[in-house]
Amino acid sequence: MLDAAVFREIALSNPHNRRLLEGLAELALPQCHLTAGCLFQTLWNVLSGRPPHENIKDYDVFYFDGGDLSWEAEDALIRRVTPLAERLGLPVEVKNQARVHLWYRQRFGADYPQLHSVRDGISRYLVRCTCVGIDVATGGVFAPDGFADLAAGILRINPVIPQPGKWQTKAESYRARWPWLRIVEEGDQFA
Template sequence: MGHTGMPQASELTPASLIAQALSNPVNAELLQRLDSLRLPQCHLTAGCLFQAVWNRQTGRAPDWGVKDYDVFYFDATDLSWEAEDRVIRAVQALTADLRVAVEVKNQARVHLWYRNRFQADYPQLTRTTDGIDRYLIACTCVGIDTRSRALYAPNGLDELQRGILRMNPRFAQPAMFRDKARSYQERWPWLSIV
């Protein structure tokens, strides 16, 4: 254990994060299958990736605590709910046998529904990674491009490895941040909220 009670681990790199995420067989399957749909700017993102890192550091299975698997894509050619719903249904059909919740979101549409759901403004985005950039907690801004398999991590990986939960300055929502950070700390008590 480190000085904060955090488990020690070798340095987290883009390659090691991808390897840890893919040690969850559902992530590996999703990357394989989603590529076949050719969704524009498609990324597997959020907890299914970064929680594998925290789970490895605490000796848990890579999928422990994963509530759902987030898939972001960006298609501004049709901003209707019907178009997004067709993609959601296609992904559900493609992944039904995995028996996990897969949450699909067209990042080109988020600004249309966000205020009604979360009582906060949300700008119109211009690409998938804009959505990843706006996670509440800075270290959780990670995604893997389903086509190139490249890691997107605009805030680096140091705080993710060290378990530092800091409010993302790109989307400062103090109350929502506190709730999200506390929910992570309940599952991984060694995480520190700053």
């Protein structure tokens, strides 16, 4: 059965995740988490018998700094992570979760609430089972919806951010890379 310890072990079987976590720890970004596809897609790769790092488009780093919501402050932290990303040869995206509400509507066409922590941001991924992160400082795994759907490859809409069109597109893109995944519509009781 998949639990936090097993998930972390599998996520770190991707050497890119392991090296990125090590490098991020040295930078000490506030509330820093490695999150999103680089973690759950590593699991799906392992379950599919593929190399752990295959088909991972980017590596997401979330941090939370509510003290300065300017783009300049976020850009300064992005520039601190850039040499690490370049040294590892990884496409890394860094986002201050304290300021997502400032740009989300312009980029995605929908409102977004002001968040109060990195975990608030991780909890808002479109596909429910993909809400996972590893705390860089503690190594702890955050998975508000647990691991059952993630391990079973069940893709459900996240009721915290109900955007059916965007969810469907995201779920289909995952299933195109991992065909064994199952998309479960709201109200479907099979899983």
